[in-house]
Amino acid sequence: MRSRSTLLPRYYSVELVRRKRVSSNLFLLRFRVLGRLHVEPEPPQFVMLWVPGLEAIPMSIAGYDPSDEVLEFLVKPVGSTTSKLAEARAPEYMGVYGPLGKPWYPSGRRILFLAGGSGVAPILHFARKRCNGRLCHVVFGAWRFDEVGEIPSLLSSLGVSVTTACLDEGCDIKGTLVDAYKTLSVEEYDEIVVSGPIEVLRKIAVERKQGIRHYYILEAIVKCGIGLCSSCRLPGTSLLLCVDGPLFPHHLVEEVLLEA
Numbered sequence: 001m002r003s004r005s006t007l008l009p010r011y012y013s014v015e016l017v018r019r020k021r022v023s024s025n026l027f028l029l030r031f032r033v034l035g036r037l038h039v040e041p042e043p044p045q046f047v048m049l050w051v052p053g054l055e056a057i058p059m060s061i062a063g064y065d066p067s068d069e070v071l072e073f074l075v076k077p078v079g080s081t082t083s084k085l086a087e088a089r090a091p092e093y094m095g096v097y098g099p100l101g102k103p104w105y106p107s108g109r110r111i112l113f114l115a116g117g118s119g120v121a122p123i124l125h126f127a128r129k130r131c132n133g134r135l136c137h138v139v140f141g142a143w144r145f146d147e148v149g150e151i152p153s154l155l156s157s158l159g160v161s162v163t164t165a166c167l168d169e170g171c172d173i174k175g176t177l178v179d180a181y182k183t184l185s186v187e188e189y190d191e192i193v194v195s196g197p198i199e200v201l202r203k204i205a206v207e208r209k210q211g212i213r214h215y216y217i218l219e220a221i222v223k224c225g226i227g228l229c230s231s232c233r234l235p236g237t238s239l240l241l242c243v244d245g246p247l248f249p250h251h252l253v254e255e256v257l258l259e260a
C-alpha cells in the first residue's frame with residue numbers, strides 16, 4: 001500500500017488518453033501514468049507538466065483515478081504550452097513531476113468553494129476526495145455563459161451542489177463571482193476555499209465576511225518544486241508556494257492579496 005504522506009516528488013511519463021472540450025475555453029485532459037505513482041495525490045496538490053519541445057508548467061490536479069492510474073488536468077489555452085495541450089491528440093506522451101504542494105484537509109463539515117474559470121481544477125479534485133460525508137457547495141464564476149459549459153455537470157456528478165455566475169444570460173446569478181459572494185449567507189458554512197485569478201482572490205479578501213475561515217489557492221512561478229530555488233516565494237513573506245501551499249489561510253496571505 002502506498003504512503004499518503006508527503007514524499008519527495010518524482011518524474012513520470014504519461015500518455016494522453018483523452019482530451020475533451022468542456023466549455024468554450026476549457027479542456028479536460030486525461031493522462032495515464034506509465035508506471036505507478038509513489039504517493040496518491042491529494043487536493044490541492046499540483047504537478048509540473050512537461051510538454052516535449054516546450055516547457056514544464058504547473059498544473060493543478062483536477063482528478064486522480066487510482067484504479068487505472070489516470071490523472072486529470074483542466075487546461076485553458078492562454079500561451080504556447082497550454083495551447084499545445086488544448087490541441088493535443090491521444091496518444092501523446094509527456095512528462096509529469098510531482099505531486100507538489102501540501103494536501104489540505106477541511107476541519108469543517110460544510111464547505112463553500114468559490115471557483116473562477118480554470119481555478120475550478122483543484123475544486124474538482126476536492127469534490128471527488130473531500131466531499132463524501134460533507135456538505136459541499138461550489139459557486140463557479142465565468143465571464144460568459146459559454147465558458148461555463150459542462151463544469152456544473154462535472155461537479156454535480158461528484159455529488160456537490162453548484163451555483164453559476166456570469167455576466168450574460170444563462171447563469172444562476174448575473175454578475176461576477178465576487179458579486180455572488182456578496183449575496184451569500186456564509187454563516188451556513190464552516191470554511192470557504194477560493195480558487196481563481198489573483199484579482200478575484202484579492203477582491204474576496206477585501207470583501208471577506210467575518211466569522212468564517214477563508215482559504216485561498218494561489219499561483220506562482222514554480223521551478224524546482226521542492227523549496228530550493230525561492231522562485232515561488234510569496235512577495236513580502238517567507239512562504240514558498242511549492243512546499244507551504246498552494247492553499248493558504250487568510251491571515252497568512254492577507255497582505256500578499258491586498259497588494260496584488
Ligand code: FES
Nearest residue numbers: 223225229230242
Ligand atoms: S519552486 Fe523552487 S522554491 Fe518553490
